Amino acid sequence: xxxxxxxxxxxxxxxxxxxxxxxxxxxxxxxxxxxxxxxxxxxxxxxxxxxxxxxxxxxxxxxxxxxxxxxxxxxxxxxxxxxxxxxxxxxxxxxxxxxxxxxxxxxxxxxxxxxxxxxxxxxxxxxxxxxxxxxxxxxxxxxxxxxxxxxxxxxxxxxxxxxxxxxxxxxxxxxxxxxxxxxxxxxxxxxxxxxxxxxxxxxxxxxxxxxxxxxxxxxxxxxxxxxxxxxxxxxxxxxxxxxxxxxxxxxxxxx
Amino acid sequence: xxxxxxxxxxxxxxxxxxxxxxxxxxxxxxxxxxxxxxxxxxxxxxxxxxxxxxxxxxxxxxxxxxxxxxxxxxxxxxxxxxxxxxxxxxxxxxxxxxxxxxxxxxxxxxxxxxxxxxxxxxxxxxxxxxxxxxxxxxxxxxxxxxxxxxxxxxxxxxxxxxxxxxxxxxxxxxxxxxxxxxxxxxxxxxxxxxxxxxxxxxxxxxxxxxxxxxxxxxxxxxxxxxxxxxxxxxxxxxxxxxxxxxxxxxxxxxxxxxxxxxxxxxxxxxxxxxxxxxxxxxxxxxxxxxxxxxxxxxxxxxxxxxxxxxxxxxxxxxxxxx
Numbered sequence: 001x002x003x004x005x006x007x008x009x010x011x012x013x014x015x016x017x018x019x020x021x022x023x024x025x026x027x028x029x030x031x032x033x034x035x036x037x038x039x040x041x042x043x044x045x046x047x048x049x050x051x052x053x054x055x056x057x058x059x060x061x062x063x064x065x066x067x068x069x070x071x072x073x074x075x076x077x078x079x080x081x082x083x084x085x086x087x088x089x090x091x092x093x094x095x096x097x098x099x100x101x102x103x104x105x106x107x108x109x110x111x112x113x114x115x116x117x118x119x120x121x122x123x124x125x126x127x128x129x130x131x132x133x134x135x136x137x138x139x140x141x142x143x144x145x146x147x148x149x150x151x152x153x154x155x156x157x158x159x160x161x162x163x164x165x166x167x168x169x170x171x172x173x174x175x176x177x178x179x180x181x182x183x184x185x186x187x188x189x190x191x192x193x194x195x196x197x198x199x200x201x202x203x204x205x206x207x208x209x210x211x212x213x214x215x216x217x218x219x220x221x222x223x224x225x226x227x228x229x230x231x232x233x234x235x236x237x238x239x240x241x242x243x244x245x246x247x248x249x250x251x252x253x254x255x
Numbered sequence: 256x257x258x259x260x261x262x263x264x265x266x267x268x269x270x271x272x273x274x275x276x277x278x279x280x281x282x283x284x285x286x287x288x289x290x291x292x293x294x295x296x297x298x299x300x301x302x303x304x305x306x307x308x309x310x311x312x313x314x315x316x317x318x319x320x321x322x323x324x325x326x327x328x329x330x331x332x333x334x335x336x337x338x339x340x341x342x343x344x345x346x347x348x349x350x351x352x353x354x355x356x357x358x359x360x361x362x363x364x365x366x367x368x369x370x371x372x373x374x375x376x377x378x379x380x381x382x383x384x385x386x387x388x389x390x391x392x393x394x395x396x397x398x399x400x401x402x403x404x405x406x407x408x409x410x411x412x413x414x415x416x417x418x419x420x421x422x423x424x425x426x427x428x429x430x431x432x433x434x435x436x437x438x439x440x441x442x443x444x445x446x447x448x449x450x451x452x453x454x455x456x457x458x459x460x461x462x463x464x465x466x467x468x469x470x471x472x473x474x475x476x477x478x479x480x481x482x483x484x485x486x487x488x489x490x491x492x493x494x495x496x497x498x499x500x501x502x503x504x505x506x507x508x509x510x511x512x513x514x515x516x517x518x519x520x521x522x523x524x525x526x527x528x529x530x531x532x533x534x535x536x537x538x539x540x541x542x543x544x545x546x547x548x549x550x551x552x553x554x555x556x557x558x559x560x561x562x563x564x565x566x567x568x569x570x571x572x573x574x575x576x577x
Contacts, residue, residue: 016342017371025368032356100350104362104411107317108369109342254319255350 016109026105026118027125034092035126043084043127047134050080054138065143070218072142073152076135077159077208078189084131085163086170086181089123093249094171100255107254113246116168120242123164132156151215158234159208165238166204169245172252193222200224207233271295271419271450272316277325279311286311288474289325294452298445300461301454303471309454310349312471313423316452317346329419342370345412349423351404355397359383359407360390363414370415382410387436401428409437413444420444422453426460438463493517494539498546499559503530509549510534515541529558 057068093115096102105115139152166184170177193203200206200222209223210230225233270293279287287308303309314320315327318334318341327333332340353362363382367375380390386406396407405428412420422441426434442465445451455461461468470478500506507519515538522531536542543560550557 016339017369022369025365029354029357029365033354099352100348101352101354103319103346103348103350104354104366105369107319107341107344107346108366109338109340109371110369111338254314255348 019110019114022110023114023118026110026115027121030092030119030122031125033095034088034122039087039091040130043087043130046080046084047131050076050131051134051138051141054141058142066145066148066216067218069139069143069145069148070151070212070216070220073135073139073148073155073212074209074220077155077212078205079185080135081127081131081156081159082163082167082185082189082205083182084127085123085160086167086178086185088126089119089164089167090171090177090181092119092122092168092171093245094175094177097172097252097255098175103254106249106252111246112250113242116172116242116245116249119168119171120164120238123168124160127160127164128157132160145216147216151212154215154231155208155211158211158231159204162204162208162234162238165241169241169248172245172248204234204237207231271330272452273326273328274312274316275326275328277312277315277322277327279308279315279320279323285474287315287322290471290474290476291325292469292476292479294450294467294469296445296448296450297467298441298451298453298465299467299469300464301452301469301471302456302461303454303477304456307456307471308474309456309471310423311474313346313421313452313454316419317341317344317421342415343418345415345417345420347405347408347412347420347422347425351401353396353404353407355395357396358393359388359396359399359403359410360392362396362407363410366411367414372415375414378414378416379410382414383407385413385440386410387433402430402433405429406433406437409440418449420449420451422451424454424456426455426457434460493535493537494542495563496534496536496539496542497522497559497561497563498532498534498557499529499561500532500550500555500557501529502553502555503532505553506550506555507532509553510546513542513545513549514538515545531559533563 054072057072058065061068093102096105106112135156136149136152140149167177167181170181170184174180188199189203189205193199193206203222206222207225207230209220210225211227212218213220213223214227214230223230272295273293275291277287277290278285290312301309301312311320315322316329316334318327318329318336321335327335329340330343334340334344354365357365360379360383364375364379367378367382372378383390386409388403388406388410396404399407405425409422409425412422420441425441426437429437438460441451441453445465453461453464455464467481468479469476498506498510503521503524507521510516510532511519515536516534517537518535520533522533524530534542539562546557546560
């Protein structure tokens with residue numbers, strides 16, 4: 001022991017850290033790390049654009065505001081929310097893997113699921129106020145019906161939580177997670193998901209659309225699942241993805 | 256002392272790190288090849304040129320990458336599988352990146368917290384003071400010089416009072432005074448019973464760390480043990496010795512006929528300094544005995560008999576070039 005420092009625990013009896021404080025510390029670290037000015041401005045501008053779109057929609061046509069509101073939410077769930085989650089979710093651990101600073105989390109007596117869960121929580125925390133809240137407010141400009149606002153809140157939360165699980169995992173799995181994520185959002189969910197039932201089942205967007213359709217009684221393409229399935233499947237998919245990410249992170253080569 | 260590619264050399268009776276025929280390759284590139292060694296408390300220098308496999312070996316020791324063949328044990332446990340043993344390791348990785356959003360104090364405190372240190376705040380303050388950094392400096396580490404970042408990395412490695420310290424080129428970017436301070440610190444940590452393994456490709460650094468050396472060249476363990484003993488082992492290697500004398504030409508004539516002398520070269524006298532004879536010999540100890548007799552025959556006064564290659568640089572060049 002170096003002079004001046006308190007006596008440490010004897011070798012072999014160190015019990016390891018309490019996971020609660022560790023989770024909170026990692027969550028705060030990852031939240032601060034992922035919130036770069038560039039990302040906040042870029043996604044903030046997209047959210048602002050969405051808000052302006054809502055104003056334009058509200059002013060353009062007074063007919064059937066509920067259907068227009070559902071269409072607006074559907075558009076945001078199809079693009080803005082997954083893209084925002086991708087930008088933050090893929091980077092939250094992906095950045096640490098890329099620059100080598102992951103070693104400062106990995107080489108600690110902490111299970112890998114704590115890192116992954118903290119990354120997921122940080123992603124959800126930044127996307128909800130930055131994107132989901134503006135989308136909900138923008139939706140209210142178009143139509144204030146409780147079923148629509150309920151649908152956007154529940155559908156939006158399910159989307160953020162489900163996509164966050166997928167894209168945090170993508171950041172752990174791939175070096176270039178951003179393009180892979182965009183391929184999934186724009187190509188798979190945008191086009192391939194319409195091609196058949198199996199493809200539809202493998203698109204998170206289908207389940208979130210089903211929440212919107214179920215809660216508003218507005219018919220949406222691909223939105224054919226029940227409300228319960230629409231809520232449960234994205235959350236389970238996100239959880240399974242996080243489990244995989246934990247295993248992957250535990251086995252990964254750390255620089 | 257051993258200079259062999261795959262020799263297992265027990266450096267101490269109680270090994271804290273055991274590497275048993277470990278190999279690692281990336282595609283077709285063999286980074287570490289059939290390396291075995293055991294080391295215990297004290298400072299051990301891992302020496303090798305850039306690309307020799309030092310960093311890969313250190314990463315294997317910490318469990319950051321698994322060996323493709325063989326085994327690594329840290330305090331008797333597999334660091335890849337046993338997360339508890341990670342709490343006994345402190346690492347200074349080679350890469351400069353740290354958590355940019357944090358100050359040095361926050362970074363070191365976080366390390367303490369993740370290690371389960373009882374009082375991370377006090378431990379972080381202590382660790383930063385040990386490396387002569389101000390715990391109350393609230394600037395982000397992005398504003399720090401390379402040397403300051405190195406010291407922050409050392410502080411976070413110290414904060415959990417580890418039994419094993421793995422330091423990958425920890426002196427990079429430090430000024431001479433800080434280098435001296437760090438070398439003294441590592442020595443003290445080793446004396447206190449920790450196993451401190453320090454990599455470097457700078458030979459004079461390694462010479463200052465202490466005498467125990469693992470030499471890695473082209474992924475293989477080229478030699479282990481005391482670096483001075485490495486030289487003694489290599490009696491087949493020519494040694495170069497300077498003999499300063501008042502009669503260099505006469506002494507050279509006498510020396511060249513002696514057994515074991517391979518070559519003789521004269522260095523002329525300069526202002527205030529006597530001339531010299533530079534002798535290449537394959538038996539240094541025999542030469543040292545013979546030089547006095549040769550001087551007597553040549554009626555020459557000897558002012559200095561000094562080896563020119565008694566440093567790690569020459570040892571390293573020899574080992575890598577074999």
